[in-house]
Amino acid sequence: xxxxxxxxxxxxxxxxxxxxxxxxxxxxxxxxxxxxxxxxxxxxxxxxxxxxxxxxxxxxxxxxxxxxxxxxxxxxxxxxxxxxxxxxxxxxxxxxxxxxxxxxxxxxxxxxxxxxxxxxxxxxxxxxxxxxxxxxxxxxxxxxxxxxxxxxxxxxxxxxxxxxxxxxxxxxxxxxxxxxxxxxxxxxxxxxxxxxxxxxxxxxxxxxxxxxxxxxxxxxxxxxxxxxxxxxxxxxxxxxxxxxxxxxxxxxxxxxxxxxxxxxxxxxxxxxxxxxxxxxxxxxxxxxxxxxxx
Amino acid sequence: xxxxxxxxxxxxxxxxxxxxxxxxxxxxxxxxxxxxxxxxxxxxxxxxxxxxxxxxxxxxxxxxxxxxxxxxxxxxxxxxxxxxxxxxxxxxxxxxxxxxxxxxxxxxxxxxxxxxxxxxxxxxxxxxxxxxxxxxxxxxxxxxxxxxxxxxxxxxxxxxxxxxxxxxxxxxxxxxxxxxxxxxxxxxxxxxxxxxxxxxxxxxxxxxxxxxxxxxxxxxxxxxxxxxxxxxxxxxxxxxxxxxxxxxxxxxxxxxxxxxxxxxxxxxxxxxxxxxxxxxxxxxxxxxxxxxxxxxxxxxxxxxxxxxxxxxxxxxxxxxxxxxxxxxxxxxxxxxxxxxxxxxxxxxxxxxxx
Numbered sequence: 001x002x003x004x005x006x007x008x009x010x011x012x013x014x015x016x017x018x019x020x021x022x023x024x025x026x027x028x029x030x031x032x033x034x035x036x037x038x039x040x041x042x043x044x045x046x047x048x049x050x051x052x053x054x055x056x057x058x059x060x061x062x063x064x065x066x067x068x069x070x071x072x073x074x075x076x077x078x079x080x081x082x083x084x085x086x087x088x089x090x091x092x093x094x095x096x097x098x099x100x101x102x103x104x105x106x107x108x109x110x111x112x113x114x115x116x117x118x119x120x121x122x123x124x125x126x127x128x129x130x131x132x133x134x135x136x137x138x139x140x141x142x143x144x145x146x147x148x149x150x151x152x153x154x155x156x157x158x159x160x161x162x163x164x165x166x167x168x169x170x171x172x173x174x175x176x177x178x179x180x181x182x183x184x185x186x187x188x189x190x191x192x193x194x195x196x197x198x199x200x201x202x203x204x205x206x207x208x209x210x211x212x213x214x215x216x217x218x219x220x221x222x223x224x225x226x227x228x229x230x231x232x233x234x235x236x237x238x239x240x241x242x243x244x245x246x247x248x249x250x251x252x253x254x255x256x257x258x259x260x261x262x263x264x265x266x267x268x269x270x271x272x273x274x275x276x277x278x279x280x281x282x283x284x285x286x287x288x289x290x291x292x293x294x
Numbered sequence: 295x296x297x298x299x300x301x302x303x304x305x306x307x308x309x310x311x312x313x314x315x316x317x318x319x320x321x322x323x324x325x326x327x328x329x330x331x332x333x334x335x336x337x338x339x340x341x342x343x344x345x346x347x348x349x350x351x352x353x354x355x356x357x358x359x360x361x362x363x364x365x366x367x368x369x370x371x372x373x374x375x376x377x378x379x380x381x382x383x384x385x386x387x388x389x390x391x392x393x394x395x396x397x398x399x400x401x402x403x404x405x406x407x408x409x410x411x412x413x414x415x416x417x418x419x420x421x422x423x424x425x426x427x428x429x430x431x432x433x434x435x436x437x438x439x440x441x442x443x444x445x446x447x448x449x450x451x452x453x454x455x456x457x458x459x460x461x462x463x464x465x466x467x468x469x470x471x472x473x474x475x476x477x478x479x480x481x482x483x484x485x486x487x488x489x490x491x492x493x494x495x496x497x498x499x500x501x502x503x504x505x506x507x508x509x510x511x512x513x514x515x516x517x518x519x520x521x522x523x524x525x526x527x528x529x530x531x532x533x534x535x536x537x538x539x540x541x542x543x544x545x546x547x548x549x550x551x552x553x554x555x556x557x558x559x560x561x562x563x564x565x566x567x568x569x570x571x572x573x574x575x576x577x578x579x580x581x582x583x584x585x586x587x588x589x590x591x592x593x594x595x596x597x598x599x600x601x602x603x604x605x606x607x608x609x610x611x612x613x614x615x616x617x618x619x620x621x622x623x624x625x626x627x628x629x630x631x632x633x634x635x636x637x638x639x640x641x642x643x644x645x646x647x648x
Contacts, residue, residue: 020554020584027614076479096584098552101477102369103447106406109374125553125583137553137583139613154529155553156581159613160634163581180528182371209529213372235532238539246513246528246550248475249371254389276537278635 002129002174003149003194003201004092004118005033005068009133012057012066012090013038014073014081016048020096021072024137025049028070031134037064039081057088068092070126070135075099078122079108086117094135095121098180105183112185119185123247125155125177130162136177138162146171147200148284151191152207153178153214153247157235161207161277168281173200181212181249188218196227203229203284206271210236211250211257216265223269229287231280232271234259304356305331307338309348314387314470319343324356357465359457363422364388365436366452367410367443376404378440380418380432384455398422410440431464432456446484447477502569509562512552519544521645522567522576526551526560526585534579534638543642546570555585560593568603577641578609579634580619587611587619595626606644610637 005011011028015021016038026049029035035051037060044055054060057069069090073081078097085093086108093112100108100122112119120126126136131145138155142163148170152158155177162172176191178184188206195201208215215234222230237259239245241252252258267273272283309321316322320341325331339348362384370377383391383398391398400421404410415433424432435453443451453466473481499516506514513528521538523545525531531550538545547570549563567576580590594609609630611619623630631637 024584075476098554099476099479101447101480102449102474103376103406103444103477106369106374106376110406123553137614139581139583139616141616142612152529154527154532155583156525156527156531157529157533159581159583160530160533163612183369183374207529209532235529235536237536238545239532239535240515240517243515244513245515245532246525246552250528250532275540276533276635 002132003198004127004174004176005129005133005135007032007132008034009068009135010034010036010064010066011135012036012060012064012069012085013051014057014069014071014085016040016051016053016072017043017046018072022048024072025051027140028134031140033133033135036066057084057090061088066090068094068135070094070096072096076101079104082108082119083111086112086115086119089115090117092118092120092135094124094126095119095179095185096124096126096137097121098123102183109183109185118190120176121179121185123181124179125158127174127176129174130172138175142166143175144171147173147202149173149191149195149198149201149204150175150207151178151188151195151204152176153180153209153249154207154235157207157209161205161233161280164277165281165284170281170284173198178214180247183249184214188214189221192218192221192226192230201228202288203231205280205284206230206232206266208232208234208262208266209247209250210234210239210245210252210259210262211247213257215262219262219265219269219271222266222271226270229284230266230271231274231283231287232263232266233274233277233280234262234266299328301353301355306354306356307331307334308352308354308468309338309341309343310350310352311343311346311348313344313346316343321348357457357467358460359467360460361458362455362467363432363458363464364391364452364454365432365439365456366450366454367439367448368450368452370403373403376406376443378402378404378410378414378418378436380422380436382422382424384457388452388454409444410437412437415440427462428458428464435464435466442471446471447474447481448472449474502566505569506549506566509566510559511549511563511566513548513550514566515548516570517545517548519546520572520574521545521641522547522549522570522573524549524551524563524567524576524578526555526580526582526590527553530579530581534577534634537634537638538577538642541638541642543638543645546573553584555582555590557589557593557596560590561597564594564597565601568601568605573605574647575606575608575641575644577637578607579637580609580611580613581634582613584614586614587616588622589615591619591622594628595622598626598628606641608637608641608644610634
């Protein structure tokens with residue numbers, strides 16, 4: 001059993017009739033995700049790749065009982081759509097849109113925390129449990145089933161890392177993208193908690209970057225005693241300060257959020273620090289070799 | 295000078311720049327009489343604030359001030375809430391006050407669904423020891439700042455310093471507003487009304503930045519070096535920059551296209567990057583999920599057909615539709631790499647003339 005999603009998890013796609021939504025739905029279905037319904041207001045009654053489309057989540061729930069959603073609705077409307085999913089009681093909503101206004105994001109995240117739903121994102125690649133299910137946009141050929149959990153702010157950096165692991169015959173249990181920030185629903189800490197109790201996960205790879213507080217928060221958590229090895233990579237070591245490095249949350253401001261501080265915090269907490277994805281396979285093999293069961 | 299004469303009396307001259315910290319950089323000066331005004335005008339106009347040259351000068355009457363307060367609204371990114379900040383300690387950076395005199399700040403986290411009410415503004419005013427007419431004026435200003443913050447999807451709105459004049463009136467001597475980049479679509483009418491984002495006048499770099507913006511490149515950064523880096527993801531892009539440095543190379547220009555890229559944007563990113571002089575190599579790192587590699591390949595080949603270049607282009611391509619993308623590159627005689635490390639090594643070697 002993988003964390004968050006698994007074989008047979010019933011998924012809904014919001015914004016399924018759009019160009020990106022329909023293409024990515026096709027890829028998810030090919031991968032084995034059970035996409036049971038799509039929602040696009042005004043397009044109820046159509047089908048996309050065999051998936052029935054509804055005008056609202058309310059209708060979709062009655063007829064298809066989805067548990068989780070991935071939302072391809074564009075930025076200015078994404079938070080409203082995600083709130084519809086949260087309000088309807090879906091336990092997990094993946095928000096792919098990059099440009100969700102902050103004033104919308106705070107409402108979406110407040111509602112989700114009030115209702116106990118998880119929001120992944122915004123600006124996220126989603127998540128994939130290789131060989132089982134995918135609720136995201138990952139190029140899934142780079143991923144293989146296995147025992148390493150990956151959690152990353154950046155989608156592309158998680159692809160890069162999964163690719164390197166796969167090439168070294170190390171598979172992944174679940175790979176999670178948190179999103180570009182500067183505000184996040186689901187965090188590294190949340191992922192670490194789930195990976196801790198996950199029997200399919202033997203070690204965790206934490207892929208961080210400059211800016212924000214999430215890596216420091218993760219370091220605090222790991223420092224209290226984390227039972228599985230954590231390998232950490234922080235990118236942006238050479239990024240000039242004061243510049244947004246592609247993600248809204250990736251900026252070193254007034255000396256805060258610098259890569260070296262995050263690296264120091266994680267190292268002090270007991271995480272194993274690497275400088276590039278290709279150092280990760282060797283590090284993992286050494287660590288898991290030390291453990292009695294592997 | 296005309297403006298200063300009209301105000302007849304001591305004036306303050308303020309450099310109009312799009313960055314903070316202008317006071318410390320010498321971008322604010324006082325002139326007691328016309329002679330002094332003339333002298334400091336050219337000083338202020340020629341002062342670079344964080345590399346930015348003032349686009350204009352604001353000339354205002356110099357006011358007698360008894361003390362300076364602070365009022366602002368921003369986001370608490372950790373708590374994921376807007377936060378209203380009040381302080382009896384104005385005129386300095388609020389971050390500095392928070393560090394050195396935290397007791398002088400009162401704050402209120404805002405429930406985004408409930409908003410910020412007048413009574414909450416008065417509570418904050420009382421918490422920073424204001425009374426009487428000052429309390430009433432200050433809380434009205436706080437409410438007004440909150441309304442501006444909400445209406446214009448700002449990330450920050452602050453009045454600092456908010457001066458108390460001898461007769462008890464409150465006047466904002468300076469105000470700053472940062473808009474949320476992610477709300478630009480929704481705020482387009484307001485941006486149009488204020489004439490768009492004013493172009494800066496520092497010349498070369500600013501012109502290239504403005505051009506990159508026009509071309510739709512979300513992130514355009516120049517550094518000291520001779521390699522151009524183009525990437526289709528923030529994290530993979532930063533990794534590329536780090537690896538270039540680890541391999542002994544130096545990046546001159548960095549273009550990041552974001553996770554939803556088109557062939558046109560790929561072409562534009564090369565236009566922006568290759569507009570920079572004296573590049574010795576360009577490294578393109580593509581690892582796409584949402585981005586389709588066949589589209590990226592079309593963008594690269596289209597650019598090269600229109601703008602043949604002797605500068606070596608090193609392409610790393612992996613991800614969604616990679617087979618088709620690589621086929622397109624191969625057909626055009628463009629070599630691609632599957633391994634990021636090999637691509638970085640190749641680009642750094644090329645930058646050294648190998």
